[in-house]
Amino acid sequence: MKTVNIVLFLVLVILVAVSFQAANRLGVNPLRGLLGGREVTGELEADGEETALPPPARAGEVSVEEAIFQRRSVRSFADRPLSLAEVSQLLWSAAGKTVDGVTGPTRAHPSAGGTYPLEILLVAGRVEDLSPGIYRYSWRNHSLTKIKPGDFRDELRQACLGQRMVGQAPASLVLTAVAERAVRRYGERARRYIPMDIGGAGQNVHLQAEGLELGTVIVGAFNDEALKKILELAGGEEPFYVMPVGRPGR
Numbered sequence: 001m002k003t004v005n006i007v008l009f010l011v012l013v014i015l016v017a018v019s020f021q022a023a024n025r026l027g028v029n030p031l032r033g034l035l036g037g038r039e040v041t042g043e044l045e046a047d048g049e050e051t052a053l054p055p056p057a058r059a060g061e062v063s064v065e066e067a068i069f070q071r072r073s074v075r076s077f078a079d080r081p082l083s084l085a086e087v088s089q090l091l092w093s094a095a096g097k098t099v100d101g102v103t104g105p106t107r108a109h110p111s112a113g114g115t116y117p118l119e120i121l122l123v124a125g126r127v128e129d130l131s132p133g134i135y136r137y138s139w140r141n142h143s144l145t146k147i148k149p150g151d152f153r154d155e156l157r158q159a160c161l162g163q164r165m166v167g168q169a170p171a172s173l174v175l176t177a178v179a180e181r182a183v184r185r186y187g188e189r190a191r192r193y194i195p196m197d198i199g200g201a202g203q204n205v206h207l208q209a210e211g212l213e214l215g216t217v218i219v220g221a222f223n224d225e226a227l228k229k230i231l232e233l234a235g236g237e238e239p240f241y242v243m244p245v246g247r248p249g250r
């Protein structure tokens, strides 16, 4: 009887281990239910003054089809500020929280296995109700935390190999990734997945900009070390896209 119990116990342990491994491979967090439905995927925390963002809108004036049709890279911006509501909408479209249901929050962009390596920083120059500075976006709180004060748009332009529109735009989103979040699940394969995650988020920003009658462009040509220095990125966080945003100029 004792041997039968031990065998049954071992079978149970193996079954639990196998199902955890399968769930993990599928990107489902088997602990989510036990944790009260809370998302456990990481987010880098920043110390500093926090600004709550206006809630993102769920409806707009431009259809998805029109936004896809109209989308073009914009490389000239009018000398006008962005509103905080526009910045809020753009950040949310990239990586904000979407369905907050029983299985935990999901995000605006798809991510391999739900590992969400993406982080977003904002280099703000002329944004109404937001002082110039570098901010980190929190998708959990839908807020911005100031990393450092000051207008860094010209330094950002220089890091982007002098591309003029980067200094001209009222603000730029910078999409970065903490590779480790994806690498610990996928190993080397994660190196292929991370740029795919970034691509989805970048396209969301492009289409959302169209929806707000704004313009943007993906900037991938930059000096990695110079950009990391401006943004004060710690080791393990790599920049992928700089996306200057503003009202299209001439």
Ligand SMILES: Cc1cc2nc3c(=O)[nH]c(=O)nc-3n(C[C@H](O)[C@H](O)[C@H](O)COP(=O)(O)O)c2cc1C
Pocket: 071, 072, 073, 074, 075, 163, 217, 218, 219, 220, 221, 222
């Ligand atoms: C990965 C990537 C990197 C890019 N880097 C730059 C860049 O550094 N500077 C720039 O002006 N455009 C850049 N672009 C924008 C492309 O030049 C642009 O998407 C392409 O010419 C097609 O034009 P469209 O976006 O107007 O359709 C980049 C686009 C991608 C996808």
